[in-house]
Amino acid sequence: MNSLSQLARRLMALDDKIVACMRCGLCQAVCPMFGASGYEADVARGKLALINNLAHEMIQDPEAVADKLGRCLLCGSCQASCPPGVHIMDIFVEAREVVNAYLGLHPVKKMVFRTLLPKPGLFNFAMRVGATMQGCVFRKSKDAQGTVCAPMLDFMLGDRHMRPLAKKPLHARYGSISEARRPGGLRVAFYPGCMGDKMYVDMAEACLKVLRHHEVAVFMPAGLACCGIPALSSGDADGMLRQMQVNLDLLNPVAFDYLVTPCGSCTATIKEYWPRYASRLDEAAAERAARVAAKTMDINAFLVDVLKVQAVEPAANATKVTFHDSCHLKKSLGISSQPRTLIGANSAYTLQEMAEADRCCGCGGSFNLFHYDYSRKIGQRKRDNVAASGAEVVATGCPACMMQLEDVLSHNQDNVRVKHPIEIYAESL
């Protein structure tokens, strides 16, 4: 059997899931990628048809299919509104893995996912070097978001306006945290996520401040690795498994009541993908992943649902803030009211909803790296909705969305700051 048939056979394992697509086309209404390009191959219906055709050997060009699969933010908008409830994300992630196993992983991705991200020491070192060097290459963008741009690195970063890496990441500031539980109190593992650790350190510190305020003991072991979603969405299950293994070794669920993260993508990955993929490691890992997943919560949800933080009346001249629903928070985890409540808990802010608050902002992790033009186009629609709301601040519960919002707002020279709901709440304490 030639290898193309083998590829097809592996994809046929997805046949039962794919055939559930009734080709109604309703995913066109919500897909950010389709909204930006208008090509049928970019919407879930088109991608599922191509995976199906590859599985049935009706198309002989796996590279072309891989290219189409890559034109996707894995935002889950299609799945959330799909009438027959096709498991689109599972199909996409598994198809990326199968096709990638056939084509081989991009060498840069391979280095990052297999070597850098599972080895926090090495990753942290690389980022530290980056943080000290960036002064030489980045230039301040003169905007309200405090981003920088890198004309010299144009070939790599394009015209991105990015938050600079923190001079001192969270783990370097705090090392390992292991507070003792107060009598009758809670103890949570705090998982800052890569961006909380290295870029949005203020936000991660706001999380720690809030947890302290509520007298919750914090456990944050040194050496946490990436949650694995960038690797997994690039079809690199091996890289993801390595990263997850590092984390599982550090996160013994006996040590905490909840694991909280300020990143919707990390939460969704730990809850949904860790248990499923850990079974590929060994039984002990599978069991631990299931227990960790069951204890994992988004920090907004933790504060509102567990600690019962409540909204208050906004003050007379409160700052207008609008909220962007991150896809992973709302569509994967069903969390949309809690961050709004948390914002409402600070009387200095008043919530002003924008149109299409739950439409994808266009970041999509590595999608942003490989399809920056589309990412910007999708982001512009979000920016227009933010601007139309008249808010001075836009809040969102995912650092990747924060980065994207800062980029598009900065490019439009908007005087709108980007915050995590936890920062807004922390300001009131």
Next chain:
Amino acid sequence: MVSQALIKDFEALLGKENVLTSVADLQSYSYDSAVLTPVTPAMVIRPGTTEHLGQCVKKLYDEGIPMTVRGAGTNLSGGTIPDSTDTVVILTNGLNRILEINVNDLYAVVEPGVVTADFAAAVARKNLFYPPDPGSQAVSTIGGNISENAGGLRGLKYGVTKDYLMGIEFFDATGELVKSGSRTVKCVTGYNLPGMMVQAEGTLGVISQAILKLVPPPRASRALVAVFDELQNAAEAVAGIIAAHVVPCTLEFLDNNTIVRVDDFTKAGLPREAAAMLLIEVDGHPAQVEDDAAAVERVLRANKASEVLVPRDAAEKFKLWEARRMALPVLARCRPTTVLEDATVPRSQIPAMMKAINEIARKYRLEMGTFGHAGDGNLHPTFLCDRRDHDEFQRVEEAIDELFDTAIKLQGTLSGEHGIGTAKAKWMEKETSRGTILFSQRLRRALDPKGLLNATKLVGI
């Protein structure tokens, strides 16, 4: 055949990004929402202006290349599946501008690729109303709506797409621009070509612009839900409502299997024993709405509804209507393949039709769920099956044959709103006549001498 030279020409005209020729791209235009075998086209083009659209049609005609126009590709009868592998698909999603919304003269002018729901929302922002609301409105296009004469939940009171088409511009097969109808309520200038283009399924020309009628929005509305132990009673209630001179904007029906399946899924506590549920909405002037709602309630009770629910506010209505919203999604989850039919009968024949549907399901050992628009007799008998199971799918096809026979015997029609395409072409003559087919084919040949526009659809050419 599409030559390299022709591809270059189109790229020069439309820009490279609007001319698709890679296999992966082409395969994604090989299907639509119908359960039919895909056909991969030779090329896909996306003009961004109506001038370019006309030039594309002319060029393809001159070269003798078959063409299929595609909006959102959500039709359920195969209307956008290419006729052959030589076909060029023309996309309309580059033509999605709302050109005018006139609040004084109550009309709008739009390009064909405008999405129905976007248009309805833009009209609503001007405090006007565009009623046609097919279930696919979040993505369907006005060009597709006109070409299929799309209906929706509001058909009974407000009519369907054809009732809103005042004027049209289209390119005939040769690329010549044709204009008919106008911005005025009255217009008798020449043939009624807008009427001809309605439900033409892309066989008579390529629509480039439409003038649509708008109406003032209803000021108030009231909803009711009724449960029946006997189908006959539900049908008599429907007849009774009309006889009481109330025309609800919505009068929807769910059968027992749909109720059970929805309840399994939502655990909403629906009446699982019920033979049918009716969901009714009346709208209009507030005082009229109160009277109408009271009249409907009386009729429902007089016709032995076992339960009548009157939601007090929008939130309660939203909850009660969950069953209707979830009907298709839930049925579609039961089995891999969902075949959604739309055989339609005169209102009074609904009990006979439902009886026949249940018998057909038993006879062919198939699971079906039926819901639909009871007010206009437009039912959606839905087959839940797996097209990979050849034996079962064969039975589905035989069952559909019998379903249509029954609909025709009951003086109904094959298709209330989903169109003929290739899916139902073989039954056309049965419902109409040999002469109808010949007349339609002669009409097509006269207008499209090379037989290039959606050649295998409807009556063929």
